[in-house]
Amino acid sequence: MLTLVGVAIVILGFALRLNPLLVVVAAAIATGLAAGIDIVTIVSDFGRSFTQNRYMALVWLTLPVIGMLEKNGLKERAQALIAKVGAATTGRVLMLYMLIRQLTASLGLTSFGGHAQMVRPLVAPMAEAAAENRHGELPQETRDLIRAHAAAADNIGLFYGEDIFIAIGSVLLIKAYLDQAGYPLTPLQIALWAIPTAISAYLIHAFRLWLLDRRLKAELGIKP
């Protein structure tokens, strides 16, 4: 039971809004100590794992390009483009993006999208601009809500698309685990059963985006 001390630290730390970096480091050290590992080994394991997981930071390499494009008006251009499409609404822009994200992910193209590369410079500004065109000047809370929805559309499209592809990490993990447990399966058998959920995910979230459009209209009215 003592090994759960790290879980408790994480839950408490995040609930109290303490600095997340500090919470995670404290939880890691406490868990290691509770499991009877000595502190030097814990710090070494920590360092080894930190180095192994550097790949998670690679997405930040896009920032110099994105920043330079932003300085030269990428967001403004994305907004101007959407302004020309009369039928564009926030919900429809995000439904379309989620569809593209989910379809490409289901073909294994999971890097076609992402928060730094696509959502911040292109998708979120387009979703905001669509709302501006329809409803006029937006209050800051509405902007924040639309941005949060843009990030969510990327996540949901990715999560429920990638599992249909047979050579994706999650499918291979399921296969590898069930193989060693004595249930040999092909990746296709597993990927097939992700399809009903993928369709449900799209329909459910698209419905919520439709509700978002209705809410924007009710709160802000239509610009004359």
Place this chain on the structure above:
Amino acid sequence: MNVLDAIYLLLGLMFSAAAWLNLRDHSNPKHLKRALFWALYAVTFLFGTWLPPFLVGCLAIGMALLAGIGGLGKGGAPEPTEQERMEGAARLRNRLFIPALLIPLVTVLGTVLLQDFQPGGHPLVELKDATLVALGASVVVALVAGLWMLRQPFRVPLTESRRLVDAVGPVLALPQLLAVLGAIFAVSGVGQVVAGLVGKFIPVESALAVVVAYCVGMALFTVVMGNAFAAFPVMTAGIGLPLIAKLHGGDVAIMGAIGMLAGYSGTLMTPLAANFNIVPAALLELPDQNGVIKVQIPTGLALLVVNTLLMYFLVFRF
């Protein structure tokens, strides 16, 4: 040094630039701390492959202490002016999209090429690294194209990346730290304890109760671990295989596929999946770090119900 190390070197240089620009930024009273934070992070990319793990561990813990105690102040990078942005948009028009779209396009093309092009049967890079190398290459291509098309001096990408790095802040390193935490949870056996606890409270003779326990367990465990991949082996060994497959004769492929997807509901709802939930909130400059999670919770819960029902109606039929 392999290709991936070279790409980490680029990342190290980017964070070094952020450290240097912060060092000279006297508008932030804590500019030394902020500069030191990015400098430590830069070191782990520049030399991480060759440094002893204990030292890297100390650097990472140092970063957490710097960020956690007293904060890093406000990075004072100048925002691009409206005039700059409007002029650029008017001058470059839709050409601005080309470098932005080069990133995903070259990444996707590069991944496919690196995986399929194997002269003499030897891949150019390790297959598991193909996407990462392709992403690195795509950024170089987009950067060169951008510098050339936009006629920008080379310092612009550096000052602009510093602006964005400071806008996201220390949270930028959180996904990596959480992956470390997951590894330490795994070696300490946290999963087995949680599965044991869940297993104690299920009425095993009811097929519905077992399916609910497995799906909800996957989601809950993912919320705690921040990662459905960590939850899957534990819940499947604890509930899935012994109760759904063996006791009630459920189909293993359906159980595995839908079980993992039930875990994704947890991913949508937890701050511990920082790269999907907390980092985008910082990137989009939301005032509430849980802003993205709040938007995702209704969809996450609805999909958990859908997945539980799908499993219940499918798993015993095939």
